[in-house]
Amino acid sequence: MTTIYDVARAAGVDSSTVSYALSGKGTLSEATRARVIECARELGYRPNYVARSLVKRETRTLGLLVPDLSQPFYAELAQVAERVAHEKGYRVFVMSTLLDDELGRELLDDLSDRRVDGVIAVPGGIAPRAIHEARDAGLPILCCFWEEAKVDVPTSALVDFEAGGKIAADHLWNLGHRRIGLVTDLKGELEADHHLRVAGFQGALASRGQCFDPHLVGFGKSSVEASRDAALELLDAPEPPTAIFATSDIYAIGVLTAAWTRGVHVPADLSVVGFDDIVTSAYTVPPLTTIRIDKAAVMTVALESLMARVRDGSEAGSSLFVPSLVLRHSTGQAPMEA
Amino acid sequence: MTTIYDVARAAGVDSSTVSYALSGKGTLSEATRARVIECARELGYRPNYVARSLVKRETRTLGLLVPDLSQPFYAELAQVAERVAHEKGYRVFVMSTLLDDELGRELLDDLSDRRVDGVIAVPGGIAPRAIHEARDAGLPILCCFWEEAKVDVPTSALVDFEAGGKIAADHLWNLGHRRIGLVTDLKGELEADHHLRVAGFQGALASRGQCFDPHLVGFGKSSVEASRDAALELLDAPEPPTAIFATSDIYAIGVLTAAWTRGVHVPADLSVVGFDDIVTSAYTVPPLTTIRIDKAAVMTVALESLMARVRDGSEAGSSLFVPSLVLRHSTGQAPMEA
DNA sequence: ATGAAAGCGCTAACAT
DNA sequence: ATGTTAGCGCTTTCAT
Numbered sequence: 001m002t003t004i005y006d007v008a009r010a011a012g013v014d015s016s017t018v019s020y021a022l023s024g025k026g027t028l029s030e031a032t033r034a035r036v037i038e039c040a041r042e043l044g045y046r047p048n049y050v051a052r053s054l055v056k057r058e059t060r061t062l063g064l065l066v067p068d069l070s071q072p073f074y075a076e077l078a079q080v081a082e083r084v085a086h087e088k089g090y091r092v093f094v095m096s097t098l099l100d101d102e103l104g105r106e107l108l109d110d111l112s113d114r115r116v117d118g119v120i121a122v123p124g125g126i127a128p129r130a131i132h133e134a135r136d137a138g139l140p141i142l143c144c145f146w147e148e149a150k151v152d153v154p155t156s157a158l159v160d161f162e163a164g165g166k167i168a169a170d171h172l173w174n175l176g177h178r179r180i181g182l183v184t185d186l187k188g189e190l191e192a193d194h195h196l197r198v199a200g201f202q203g204a205l206a207s208r209g210q211c212f213d214p215h216l217v218g219f220g221k222s223s224v225e226a227s228r229d230a231a232l233e234l235l236d237a238p239e240p241p242t243a244i245f246a247t248s249d250i251y252a253i254g255v256l257t258a259a260w261t262r263g264v265h266v267p268a269d270l271s272v273v274g275f276d277d278i279v280t281s282a283y284t285v286p287p288l289t290t291i292r293i294d295k296a297a298v299m300t301v302a303l304e305s306l307m308a309r310v311r312d313g314s315e316a317g318s319s320l321f322v323p324s325l326v327l328r329h330s331t332g333q334a335p336m337e338a
Numbered sequence: 339m340t341t342i343y344d345v346a347r348a349a350g351v352d353s354s355t356v357s358y359a360l361s362g363k364g365t366l367s368e369a370t371r372a373r374v375i376e377c378a379r380e381l382g383y384r385p386n387y388v389a390r391s392l393v394k395r396e397t398r399t400l401g402l403l404v405p406d407l408s409q410p411f412y413a414e415l416a417q418v419a420e421r422v423a424h425e426k427g428y429r430v431f432v433m434s435t436l437l438d439d440e441l442g443r444e445l446l447d448d449l450s451d452r453r454v455d456g457v458i459a460v461p462g463g464i465a466p467r468a469i470h471e472a473r474d475a476g477l478p479i480l481c482c483f484w485e486e487a488k489v490d491v492p493t494s495a496l497v498d499f500e501a502g503g504k505i506a507a508d509h510l511w512n513l514g515h516r517r518i519g520l521v522t523d524l525k526g527e528l529e530a531d532h533h534l535r536v537a538g539f540q541g542a543l544a545s546r547g548q549c550f551d552p553h554l555v556g557f558g559k560s561s562v563e564a565s566r567d568a569a570l571e572l573l574d575a576p577e578p579p580t581a582i583f584a585t586s587d588i589y590a591i592g593v594l595t596a597a598w599t600r601g602v603h604v605p606a607d608l609s610v611v612g613f614d615d616i617v618t619s620a621y622t623v624p625p626l627t628t629i630r631i632d633k634a635a636v637m638t639v640a641l642e643s644l645m646a647r648v649r650d651g652s653e654a655g656s657s658l659f660v661p662s663l664v665l666r667h668s669t670g671q672a673p674m675e676a
Numbered sequence: 677a678t679g680a681a682a683g684c685g686c687t688a689a690c691a692t
Numbered sequence: 693a694t695g696t697t698a699g700c701g702c703t704t705t706c707a708t
Contacts, residue, residue: 001476003701014679019703026704029677044475049452050397051701053388055684069420069432070617075413082407082434091448094407094432096420110429114387137382138339224621253621260623279408283562283591285598285623341685352695357687364688367693389685393700680707691696 002043010039022047053115062092062306063111065104067124067222069096071250072278073295077122077144080299088307090117097125099222105130112139117310120144120302121153123193124222128153142306144298147196156305156318157298164291164323165200165247168273171289171325172243173208176334177271179216180205181234181241183227183251186219194247197275201245216241220251227254228261235262235270242334243271249278252288256330267332277326287328294321340381349377360385391453400430400644401449403442405462405560407434409588410616411633415460415482418637426645428455435463437560443468450477455648458482458640459491461531462560466491480644482636485534494643494656495636502629502661503538503585506611509627509663510581511546514672515609517554518543519572519579521565521589524557532585535613539583554579558589565592566599573600573608580672581609587616590626594668605670615664625666632659 004018011018013032020026021036028036039045053059064081066074078094085092093116097104104126111119118140121131131153135141143153147161172180182201185194202212215237218230227246231254234241246252252274259266266272266286274281277292298321305316342360346353351370358364359374366374377383391397402419404412416432423430431454435442442464449457456478459469469491473479481491485499510518520539523532540550553575556568565584569592572579584590590612597604604610604624612619615630636659643654 001701005701015702016680016704017678020678023703027677032677046447046451046475048392048701050388050391051684052703053684054386054392054686054701055703057684059388068417069407070410070414070417072408072410072413072618075410075416076408078413078432079406079408079434082432091431091433091452093429094416094420095429096417109384113384114429137384228621253618256623257621257625280410280591280618283566283595285594287595339685343685353685354687354696355694358694361687365693370693386685389700390687391700392685392702393687395700678708680705682703682705684702686700687698689696689698692694 001048002045003048004045006043007036007040007045010043011036057115058117058310059115060090061114061116062090062303063108063116063119064092064094064122065097065107065111065119065126066094066122067097067099069094072280073248073250073276074122076279076295077299080296081120081303084300084303085307088304090307099125101125101127101130108134112137118142118306120299120306123147140306140309142302142309144302145293147193156316157302158318158320159293159298160320160322161194161196162200162203164275164293165197165202165245166204167323167325168197168245168275168291169201169204171273171331172245172271173205175243175271175331177243178210178334179213179239179241179243181231181244182217182247183220183230183234183244183255184217184247186221194275197247220246220248220254222250224250224254224257227251228258229254231255231258232261235259235264241270243273243331246272246274249274249276249281249288249290252281252290252330253284256284256288266330269335271331271334273331275323282328284330286330289328289331290326291323292326293323297321339386340383341386342383344381345374345378345383348381349374395453396455396648397453398428399452399454400428400641401446401454401457402430402432402460403435403445403449403457403464404432404460405435405437407432410618411586411588411614412460414617414633415637418634419458419641422638422641423645426642428645437463439463439465439468446472450475456480456644458637458644461485478644478647480640480647482640483631485531494654495639496656496658497631497636498658498660499532499534500538500541502613502631503535503540503583504542505538505661505663506535506583506613506629507539507542509611509669510583510609511543513581513609513669515579515581516548516672517551517577517579517581519569519582520555520585521558521568521572521582521593522555522585524559532613535585558584558586558592560588562588562592562595565589566596567592569593569596570599573597573602579608581611581669584610584612587612587614587619587626587628590619590628590668591622594622594626604668607673609669609672611669613661620666622668624668627666627669628664629661630664631661635659
């Protein structure tokens with residue numbers, strides 16, 4: 001690998017002059033600058049970013065911690081993050097925690113050791129405590145899509161999940177549905193990761209005097225398989241729901257599959273609404289009606305806020321994103337009462 | 339940030355001793371080693387990987403270049419790559435070329451400037467020429483899932499796409515289909531990225547005396563939308579096909595959507611087989627019959643071969659992976675002749 | 677306008 | 693068993 005020294009020798013100047021010439025910083029004569037640049041080009045010189053990072057104390061690299069990159073939702077986030085960061089000259093390290101707090105901490109430490117300039121943490125496999133430690137250790141860190149309102153994590157792009165849950169409930173209610181099933185997350189024993197979505201959903205129903213029927217809820221456990229099985233149970237019950245709210249599109253897809261398996265027609269016999277609006281949801285059969293989060297907008301705000309913080313320590317105020325209903329073809333009027 | 343010097347001062351030893359103690363390398367007395375480690379722990383010392391990388395001339399980082407991380411196929415690859423690399427102490431930088439050769443080259447250069455130890459290049463948005471240049475510049479680079487047999491790129495994990503195309507054709511043929519449509523890629527004017535899959539497919543048909551009908555092919559152009567539109571055209575033709583082979587699952591999903599739009603029942607009225615077996619294909623409605631590539635296996639071989647090359651310069655022989663048929667529910671007997 | 681020199685945090689010969 | 697020393701490739705004050 002050719003270094004600035006090689007270029008310096010070739011151009012007959014000092015290495016610092018090469019540095020200046022290439023960065024366009026110092027006060028050099030056009031002649032030398034041109035000569036140096038020419039030599040660099042001829043020698044095929046490429047700057048060594050790791051050396052530069054060492055002295056500048058910045059890597060122009062950001063970390064993105066997600067539960068599982070192979071899931072479309074997170075892949076989308078990663079893609080947006082990459083794009084937004086790239087515009088500002090940053091690159092991003094994406095890492096999957098696989099929902100394992102142990103691994104999450106290891107990866108966070110690793111990101112820190114690699115001296116990334118900041119990290120975006122998306123919930124799942126990453127303990128609030130690990131976040132606090134990282135932040136205390138001086139690593140700029142921002143949380144995104146965090147739903148556990150109770151934990152205090154540094155955020156800048158908030159999503160109003162509760163409003164989303166309410167929108168789903170309202171939509172289904174207005175279509176005449178009264179027996180509405182729920183397929184949602186389950187974390188640990190009782191604590192739901194999607195509990196704000198559920199709260200919004202149940203709150204809207206409760207405000208109409210609809211009481212909560214525990215027989216109508218199934219657990220997706222972060223996988224299509226589990227949500228399909230859960231939906232199968234709901235469908236096989238003596239009094240099956242006429243609609244199901246799945247708290248993520250992944251779960252909704254499981255529900256769709258379950259309905260197909262049982263020959264239940266969507267939306268004629270069963271309405272289903274999802275949450276997230278992942279790319280694939282536009283192409284399910286039937287296309288999925290869902291509660292959309294503007295992932296690109298959220299990530300953009302989060303990243304720009306993070307990069308601003310890194311560069312000039314500015315503390316951006318936080319914006320609130322409220323989800324919207326995307327009407328496609330998986331919901332319809334509730335069947336007539338028998 | 340605390341450095342080895344801080345630790346050295348606290349422990350009353352030289353910085354090199356700290357380095358030895360922490361790496362477990364030198365010949366230190368148990369006493370000092372323990373004391374140093376204790377001091378490091380107390381001070382919350384974290385090694386600076388960029389400094390280490392500079393001297394060791396290795397970053398323990400690999401690059402992965404894909405067309406678009408937001409597509410499930412590539413997200414899956416990334417996830418596997420991450421996992422396999424992690425086991426060997428490597429991390430991976432995933433970057434999307436967005437099918438733009440310009441951007442692809444920029445990213446490759448960037449990876450090189452960051453001194454990644456090696457890169458895996460997945461086709462799309464990356465010119466063979468850029469690969470050659472990178473390799474000539476001393477960057478270990480391995481190509482994966484490359485289908486353009488004509489270009490000479492360094493590979494170690496080969497996929498027999500042609501065999502895959504043949505399997506698809508055989509399957510459909512055996513089901514009695516004679517009018518089989520094709521939805522495939524289109525690159526530039528005439529050159530198909532998926533041309534090996536197509537060659538295998540058409541070859542199998544040709545060997546049975548079935549001649550190629552240009553009216554039966556549509557182009558997916560790397561998106562679900564385009565493939566849906568292409569399928570719509572095929573379906574609307576005077577003599578629509580009874581089956582469609584889509585050269586990627588993405589396209590197959592477009593076909594499924596098109597069929598749904600037209601009220602064409604799959605598989606009763608139309609059989610469809612995809613290619614790749616992306617995760618979502620198991621949960622389409624109906625679940626997709628497809629030609630499976632064992633992505634995890636391919637990536638594992640590729641990565642291990644790359645890492646081996648990086649570490650000891652070993653040149654692994656290349657393995658050939660042949661795709662297999664995954665029978666789900668999107669294909670069935672051809673309808674009786676009218 | 678250019679060069680000299682110091683240093684970023686760490687590793688690894690090489691002394692002692 | 694531990695310390696000394698010399699870098700890794702670059703940036704950036706400070707002289708000149």
